[in-house]
Amino acid sequence: METHGLVSTTDGARLHWTALGDTTRQPAVILLHGGPGLPDYLGDLAPMIADLAPVYRYDQRGTGRSPWQGPHSLTRHTDDLAELLDARNLPGAVLIGHSYGTDLAVRFCLRHPTRVAATLLMCGPFTGDWHTAYRAERLRRMSPAQRDRLRALKELPRRTEDQEAELLTLSWFTDHADPAHGLRQAALAARRRRPVNSSMNRQLNAEALTDPLDDHLTDLRARLPQHAELLGGTEDPRPLAALASLAHRLGLPLTRIEGAGHEPWVERPEVVRGHLRRFVRGVVGR
Structure with missing residues (x-):
């Protein structure tokens, strides 16, 4: 059964969340959508694993059904995730991020490593000089x-x-x-996936340029949970070699989805479903 709700943050934003599955189970899975500036679009992924663990999705502030008119920062977005976990009485969670959602996941790992039971990073984060090839x-x-x-x-x-x-x-x-x-x-x-919050996109991308993830990889490697993996589509225009380089630097396995682009579940749904279930089972033991 799917449930919905709103979480009010300490600075006045309201985050709309959706949960699928038995929310009394722990750990829960949190799906982190990309953008930045898009509403949640990961509804097709939740049913793939909701029998194994409860799956939460939410519209990041200023997108979809989460109203917000103020400024955006990477720190504030990681605080939002922490406050969502608090509001749902979740001491920790399995984070599955896509695209910008992977940046959010690893920034959260840097600030709250004890609250991340596992993390699967899909099609990101991209580090180094990858924009030219893209x-x-x-x-x-x-x-x-x-x-x-x-x-x-x-x-x-x-x-x-x-x-x-x-x-x-x-x-x-x-x-x-x-x-x-x-x-x-x-x-x-x-x-x-409209309207797109272009202001949010500009602000978070600008901050990422001044505080690149590349500068935090040593700390990130030390703070990642034991269960952490990368996944990418071989036909993503963003260079898979950049993900492979990051996987090597972090000491993480990288799963390559053949014949899939930046949203691999769209083109290879059963393959992605199998990898998601394997990953979540490895954490929750079901």
Whole structure:
């Protein structure tokens, strides 16, 4: 059974959460969505493991059903997660993050290592100089007409709802392994994952540049839980080599999902389901 609620944070934000499964069980799994600036989109993952452990999702402040108009910081977002755990009487949890959610997970590990029972990092975090290769691969996957259209949409001073959805579709479809399938999936996501909190995106990305995760890897390796793994799609335009390098530096196993892009559960759902269940079973023993 799915349940919902709101958590009020100490600075006045309200976090909307959703739980699936028996919430009397511990440890719980917390799914951390990416962005930054998007609402939760990990609803397809929760049923894959909810019979093994209760699964919580939440809209990060300023997204979806979690209202917030103030500034954003990485510290505040890790505090939000800690306050959510407190409100649900969870001394610790299994953190499964995707994309930016992996950055949030590891920042939480750095600040609250005793509260992380295990962590699975899906398609992130990316460290080192990976942006150049990522941008080049995105452009390679676009036709000249698509590149021109995306550039034109970005330069518009104002966009209609349809133009905004088109811009997001063209921005996101290259995350998928198959271009035609990617266009369909990105068009659906462009309608469902809105509005995008661009201010949140800019603020958190700017902070990550001034305080890069690369500077904390020694501490992170010491504070990661015993059960920690990385997972990535081989067709993610973000270079899998960057994840492999991070896995080596942290001493973690990396699972490669063949034929999958940045959202591997979309293209290889059963493969991802098997890996999620194996990982969670290894923690909860069910």
